Amino acid sequence: MTIKIATAECFTHGIIAREIHACAQGYQGEFGPDIWKPTTLENFQDEITLLCGMFIPTLSALKSVLKVDPPEPHKLLNGIKVYNEEDDQEVAVLMAKAVKNISGADIGIGTTAGIGKGGIAIVTPEITVKTTSDVYADLCSSNSEQLLLRQRSGVEKTLILLEQILNHQY
DSSP states (O other), X not given: OOEEEEEEESTTTTHHHHHHXXXXXXXXXXXXXXXXXXXXXXXXXXXXXXXXXXXXXXXXXXXXXXXXXXXXXXXXXXXXXXOBHHHHHHHHHHHHHHHXXXXXXXXXXXXXXXXXXXXXXXXXXXXXXXXXXXXXXXXXXXXXXXXXXXXXXXXXXXXXXXXXXXXXXX
């Protein structure tokens, strides 16, 4: 049975979806996975598929595309939602559940980050995992280097958690 995965991403900019797709298709070289290189890669090629990967940075997209009713953000930057870390985790869960349900996926992944370490959620029929990246950043600042470090941490942590879930180790 193929496990269908869908993502709704903000601070990870669709990188998680791209990595899952490249891994699932068995792409190699420059077109292959850049970050996610599971030790059991050959097993995943026949077991997973990416249904969709969405980049959802704005409050309006949360409401219109994902059809969720999120809490009011701390701030809006050109329509981009800025939550604190605690709210980011809750919104990531909303995003993961919504993309899972809308797409008919088995696993939904949601990510969002404003001020703090952000929120990461992975939702399956059996469990909901929510966590943060390992890097603090503030979307309201112009520190692109720190934002990039948080993004990389979020992508890596999400893919590690996904691999653990797929291997029944979580």
